[in-house]
Amino acid sequence: MKISFFSKMAWRNIKSNRKLYIPYSISSVLSVALFQMMASLMTNDFVRQRSSTLPTLFGMGTVVIGLFSVIFIFYVNSFLMKRRKKEIGLYSVLGLEKRHVAHILVIENIMVSGLSILAGILVGVLFGRLSFLFLNYLLNLPNAVGYSTSWGMTGVTALLFIGIFTLTLLYNIAQVTFSNPIRLLKGGKEGEKEPKSSPILFVIGVLSLGAGYYISLTIDNPISAISQFFIAVLLVIIGTYLLFTTGSIVILKALKRNKAFYYRPGPFISISGMLYRMKQHAVGLANISILSVMVIIAVSTTITLYAGTEETLNNRFPEENNLSIMTDDEMNSRELKSAIQTVQGDLNELSSDEGYTMTDQYFFRYVTLWGEMEGQTLAFKDFQGVSEIPLMVLIMPVDDYNRLAEDPVTLRGDELLYYAPDPDLERESLTLFDKAFDLKQINNMPGVMNGMSQLIDPILLVTPDDSTLDTIRAQYNSELAEYPVTLSADFFWSLESSQNSMAYASFIHEELRENDYPIGLFYESRDGNREEWYSTNGGFLFIGIFLGGLFTIGAVLITYYKQISEGYEDRERIQIMQKVGLDKETTRQATHSQILWMFTLPILTAALHTAFAYPIVQKLLLLFGITSNTLFLLTTIGVVMGYSLIYWIIYRITSKLYLNIVE
Amino acid sequence: MTFIDVKHLKKVYTSKLGSKGTEALKDVNFSVEKGEFISVMGESGSGKTTLLNILSTLDSATEGEVYLDDQPLSSIKDKKVSRFRREQLGFIFQDFNLLDNFTLKDNILLPLVLSRKAVDEMETALQPLVERLGIAHLLNNYPYEVSGGQKQRAAVARALITQPKVILADEPTGALDSKSSQNLMEILSDVHQNGQTIVMVTHSARAASYSSRVLFIRDGQVYHELYRGDKEPDAFIDSISKSLLVSSKGRV
Numbered sequence: 001m002k003i004s005f006f007s008k009m010a011w012r013n014i015k016s017n018r019k020l021y022i023p024y025s026i027s028s029v030l031s032v033a034l035f036q037m038m039a040s041l042m043t044n045d046f047v048r049q050r051s052s053t054l055p056t057l058f059g060m061g062t063v064v065i066g067l068f069s070v071i072f073i074f075y076v077n078s079f080l081m082k083r084r085k086k087e088i089g090l091y092s093v094l095g096l097e098k099r100h101v102a103h104i105l106v107i108e109n110i111m112v113s114g115l116s117i118l119a120g121i122l123v124g125v126l127f128g129r130l131s132f133l134f135l136n137y138l139l140n141l142p143n144a145v146g147y148s149t150s151w152g153m154t155g156v157t158a159l160l161f162i163g164i165f166t167l168t169l170l171y172n173i174a175q176v177t178f179s180n181p182i183r184l185l186k187g188g189k190e191g192e193k194e195p196k197s198s199p200i201l202f203v204i205g206v207l208s209l210g211a212g213y214y215i216s217l218t219i220d221n222p223i224s225a226i227s228q229f230f231i232a233v234l235l236v237i238i239g240t241y242l243l244f245t246t247g248s249i250v251i252l253k254a255l256k257r258n259k260a261f262y263y264r265p266g267p268f269i270s271i272s273g274m275l276y277r278m279k280q281h282a283v284g285l286a287n288i289s290i291l292s293v294m295v296i297i298a299v300s301t302t303i304t305l306y307a308g309t310e311e312t313l314n315n316r317f318p319e320e321n322n323l324s325i326m327t328d329d330e331m332n333s334r335e336l337k338s339a340i341q342t343v344q345g346d347l348n349e350l351s352s353d354e355g356y357t358m359t360d361q362y363f364f365r366y367v368t369l370w371g372e373m374e375g376q377t378l379a380f381k382d383f384q385g386v387s388e389i390p391l392m393v394l395i396m397p398v399d400d401y402n403r404l405a406e407d408p409v410t411l412r413g414d415e416l417l418y419y420a421p422d423p424d425l426e427r428e429s430l431t432l433f434d435k436a437f438d439l440k441q442i443n444n445m446p447g448v449m450n451g452m453s454q455l456i457d458p459i460l461l462v463t464p465d466d467s468t469l470d471t472i473r474a475q476y477n478s479e480l481a482e483y484p485v486t487l488s489a490d491f492f493w494s495l496e497s498s499q500n501s502m503a504y505a506s507f508i509h510e511e512l513r514e515n516d517y518p519i520g521l522f523y524e525s526r527d528g529n530r531e532e533w534y535s536t537n538g539g540f541l542f543i544g545i546f547l548g549g550l551f552t553i554g555a556v557l558i559t560y561y562k563q564i565s566e567g568y569e570d571r572e573r574i575q576i577m578q579k580v581g582l583d584k585e586t587t588r589q590a591t592h593s594q595i596l597w598m599f600t601l602p603i604l605t606a607a608l609h610t611a612f613a614y615p616i617v618q619k620l621l622l623l624f625g626i627t628s629n630t631l632f633l634l635t636t637i638g639v640v641m642g643y644s645l646i647y648w649i650i651y652r653i654t655s656k657l658y659l660n661i662v663e
Numbered sequence: 664m665t666f667i668d669v670k671h672l673k674k675v676y677t678s679k680l681g682s683k684g685t686e687a688l689k690d691v692n693f694s695v696e697k698g699e700f701i702s703v704m705g706e707s708g709s710g711k712t713t714l715l716n717i718l719s720t721l722d723s724a725t726e727g728e729v730y731l732d733d734q735p736l737s738s739i740k741d742k743k744v745s746r747f748r749r750e751q752l753g754f755i756f757q758d759f760n761l762l763d764n765f766t767l768k769d770n771i772l773l774p775l776v777l778s779r780k781a782v783d784e785m786e787t788a789l790q791p792l793v794e795r796l797g798i799a800h801l802l803n804n805y806p807y808e809v810s811g812g813q814k815q816r817a818a819v820a821r822a823l824i825t826q827p828k829v830i831l832a833d834e835p836t837g838a839l840d841s842k843s844s845q846n847l848m849e850i851l852s853d854v855h856q857n858g859q860t861i862v863m864v865t866h867s868a869r870a871a872s873y874s875s876r877v878l879f880i881r882d883g884q885v886y887h888e889l890y891r892g893d894k895e896p897d898a899f900i901d902s903i904s905k906s907l908l909v910s911s912k913g914r915v
């Protein structure tokens with residue numbers, strides 16, 4: 001009986017507060033749906049199988065979206081409660097006990113949040129499937145990307161949001177319990193004091209943002225980029241929130257102190273309007289900025305990956321046919337050379353028997369060592385279990401170098417050709433295993449070796465003859481006996497352009513499957529890899545656009561909620577001012593300038609964040625084989641502009657909603 | 664010289680459902696001389712607020728017209744209405760209508776800001792006014808931090824600061840204790856001495872006694888008026904009270 005009384009009461013409250021509850025429910029439902037879709041991606045087959053870094057990245061993404069949901073739901077809830085305080089205060093005055101009021105709040109919360117979670121999951125499942133269908137159709141990839149709803153993750157979604165809604169409920173009950181009815185009756189007005197600016201938080205914000213930017217700017221290798229990326233992202237998010245919440249207040253107060261500026265109709269209306277609800281306002285703006293950065297980065301990186309597939313292939317496979325050659329400890333470079341030449345002769349014979357003509361044939365032998373530069377000495381040691389990243393040293397004989405390079409060189413017996421990846425490592429002479437060499441500098445690695453130097457910039461040493469290479473290797477192996485290094489080689493060739501490379505590739509595969517050469521052979525063809533790469537990178541593009549879509553919806557959601565809620569708050573103020581003589585035109589001007597600020601601020605912030613994220617994201621792209629800077633740069637600029645356009649359209653529509661409410 | 668001329672004013676509030684609607688004003692006729700101080704009295708729901716809203720262009724009449732200096736109010740173009748409100752009128756609202764996000768000072772300055780006055784001009788206008796109203800020490804407080812009487816005085820200051828030709832006041836003493844009421848009426852009286860025209864709605868015979876003429880309104884019509892002439896205040900209060908009594912008897 002009592003329960004049903006409270007339920008009826010709760011249901012009636014929800015109905016009579018329709019105007020508040022509709023945007024609230026839409027926002028909750030979409031938050032749930034967004035999180036559900038994002039979390040489902042973590043267990044998506046494509047994401048799990050294609051790359052080891054993807055699940056990690058998506059894990060981070062899900063955590064970020066989770067944090068986001070908490071902030072957003074609290075933001076939405078605070079607005080709702082502010083508008084309802086008066087009504088709740090009235091209950092107390094009319095004699096309802098606080099625990100009864102709490103009772104009603106609990107039932108309301110169960111109704112609204114229960115429905116929101118259910119509806120959100122439904123929307124998530126349906127929308128996830130539909131958007132995958134649509135994207136597969138749109139991108140027309142060689143292999144469609146499959147979608148599966150993860151029920152485990154759906155459970156996590158439900159639990160998370162039950163948690164969030166319970167927290168807001170506790171917060172609301174605490175507010176009702178700890179304030180007196182008179183305060184409540186005065187409604188939200190009590191809390192609308194001019195916010196205090198906190199210099200400490202401001203400084204923490206600056207430091208946090210600066211640290212995030214610094215990490216991105218100073219990262220120098222892609223391997224550490226992965227772990228550092230998440231830290232940088234968190235620092236930037238924290239910095240953004242703090243700077244928006246404290247910085248905006250500092251700036252607005254400074255503007256307000258400038259009397260000649262402040263006491264004019266436009267600034268007078270908009271500054272006071274922004275200032276008095278800046279705390280909420282700022283959180284909304286920070287949310288939008290961060291979501292915007294996520295959209296821009298997700299979309300621009302995956303477009304770059306997809307558009308750069310050909311470049312990746314060319315880096316990995318300098319010629320159409322690529323044979324990687326491995327040896328054992330015993331083999332020296334002269335023996336390796338003759339083994340390669342035997343293989344080369346056999347391949348030419350086999351090919352021409354089948355009617356193929358091998359062209360552009362060349363090979364190079366090399367050894368990879370790990371060392372450390374100590375002054376003029378290149379020292380080698382065991383780096384197992386050491387946290388510093390050692391210097392990668394590629395060594396090859398001069399004959400092989402001359403086959404790769406455009407300008408052939410000759411070297412004296414005590415001379416090495418030397419390439420240093422960064423100016424700190426440039427030297428005049430160098431000592432290896434107590435033998436001093438004079439160095440002859442070159443400024444670039446041979447282009448063929450691009451694929452080897454993507455992740456870590458190696459130094460390159462070219463020895464005057466084969467025996468010097470063998471001596472260095474022998475000395476390295478005798479000093480670090482535990483991990484002997486062996487010689488390797490790569491052998492490349494192409495076909496005459498008219499010939500079918502795919503058929504040829506499977507023929508060579510077959511021929512090399514069983515052989516009795518003294519060296520290990522691993523054959524790959526560029527065309528054979530193309531499809532694989534396009535489907536992987538296409539999948540990334542797919543996921544990128546999907547995420548971009550999710551985050552855009554998030555940004556739209558916040559913008560929508562912000563405009564609606566602020567519309568209701570401003571409505572009364574504007575009406576009073578119109579009674580005192582504010583004309584429609586000035587109203588428009590003031591609200592437009594306010595709206596314009598609110599539009600440009602997040603976009604500018606997003607662009608700034610993107611600019612500072614650029615170096616670290618570029619390093620991450622290296623992991624996926626993208627070395628071209630211009631492609632990523634142009635894509636990013638394009639995506640920023642495209643996104644600004646979309647956001648502008650959204651803003652136009654939502655600010656119409658706002659103006660409709662206000663006028 | 665006739666300053667405000669109200670002719671055959673009628674106001675019907677129509678509800679959306681197309682029912683007959685409420686006739687708040689039936690046929691109101693009166694005129695106000697320049698510099699007059701007029702009180703409007705009548706029972707709750709008799710149309711006083713409606714009348715003031717039409718005088719102040721916040722609402723428009725269903726029929727009839729209000730002339731200000733022989734110019735019909737309804738002929739003022741939409742764009743100029745705001746300016747007219749800002750520069751010619753000072754409105755003291757029944758429920759103050761102060762903005763919570765402005766300090767009292769900014770609330771008071773609002774009309775001047777909207778008229779794009781220079782800052783020092785605003786300050787010069789502000790100081791003597793708030794001192795006379797006794798809220799000089801509260802200028803940096805927000806409306807929810809001060810009492811009802813103090814809010815009302817801030818609302819009065821906002822209405823007076825532009826030195827408008829006409830001041831319209833809707834039950835300005837409604838929320839005040841008798842001492843604050845008396846204080847406020849003295850200020851309005853001062854303003855009247857200055858030559859400004861005042862139209863005030865009130866329930867209080869004492870407040871009405873400060874004015875030079877009292878209009879009694881019932882069933883949407885002016886049915887009686889009283890001139891103060893050179894009556895003593897107490898005598899004037901007496902005759903106002905009598906008229907009110909008659910009016911309520913007349914109803915029964």
Ligand SMILES: Nc1ncnc2c1ncn2[C@@H]1O[C@H](COP(=O)(O)OP(=O)(O)O)[C@@H](O)[C@H]1O
Nearest residue numbers: 676685686687706707708709710711712713714
């Ligand atoms: N906005 C409105 N819509 C419909 N009816 C109204 C509106 N405002 C006032 N009324 C009606 O008009 C009549 C006069 O109201 P009002 O002018 O406020 O009276 P007073 O101020 O004398 O108490 C009342 O019957 C009231 O119910």
Ligand SMILES: [Mg+2]
Nearest residue numbers: 711712713757
């Ligand atoms: Mg009234």
